[in-house]
Amino acid sequence: MTDGVILYDKPRDITSHDVVYRVRRQLPRKTRVGHAGTLDPFATGLLLVLVGRGTRAQRFLMGLGKTYETIARFGAVSTTGDSDGEITETGVVPDGDLTLPTGVVRQRPPAYSALRVDGERAYARARRGETVELPEREVTVELFRQRWHDGARRAFEIRCSSGTYVRSLIADLGDAYCEELRRTAIGHFDVADADPERIVGLNDALAFLPEHRLEGDEARRAGYGVAVAHPDPPAQGPGYTRLTDADGLIAIAEPRIADDGAPLLKPIVGLRG
Helix, strand or coil: CCCEEEEEEECCCCCHHHHHHHHHHCCCCCCCEEECCCCCCCCEEEEEEEEHHHHHHHHHHHCCCEEEEEEEEECEEECCCECCCCEEECCCCCCCCCCCCCEEEEECCCCCCCCEECCEEHHHHHHCCCCCCCCCEEEEEEEEEEEEEECCEEEEEEEECCCCCHHHHHHCCCCEEEEEEEEEEECCEEHHHCCCCCCEEHHHHCCCCCEEECCHHHHHHHHCCCCEECCCCCCCCCCCEEEEECCEEEEEEEEEECCCCCEEEEEEEECCC
């Protein structure tokens, strides 16, 4: 099987692209390989490597929430927000409990991020000494919990929406930066299950999406991208659905409305053939 998702525990000091390259070398030639969410070189932990038709589902997997464990060092700041940057000692170390924000949080992505500015990665501009100021964005922090405190270092567990920058969350606590950062989960995927030799089938990898089982002519038409009747249209939200039949996954579909007002499921990403 060469269609699905590999759960990869990325080590420190290699890029997400390096991981993709390693996986590609182990697969048959011309197999498409990508990933669903970059990890910085200094960070470790779970990276979803997409294989074959799995690359077509990238945007659905990238939208999953993330869980991180980080060790923050207080009393110093870093130009990159992590241990790879230039460190300036300030000596300002807070005492006692900290106010840890949860819910909807406005944050500014760090200049040393992979976001594009006028077609170029922000970190490339920052490394040339250019001033990079990215616009604020809203993210959701579901859990922000201190795990331990030892002098100038504190460990935190953070569960947040896709697009959240943990480095920014830590920097906003005071004079602090991420000394270590590890991604432990993405949606229902856990780093404890990481295995670079195993490809999780695409239907299992997308099990967080509701399933609509088709038969006969409906299944064949869905395979050609033709809309089928929606059995249970959602009240709100995108309502993405897996279309399957006895042979497995056919496509990812979204709700549409027919000219006569009937609810439909329109395949938008074909995952067969």
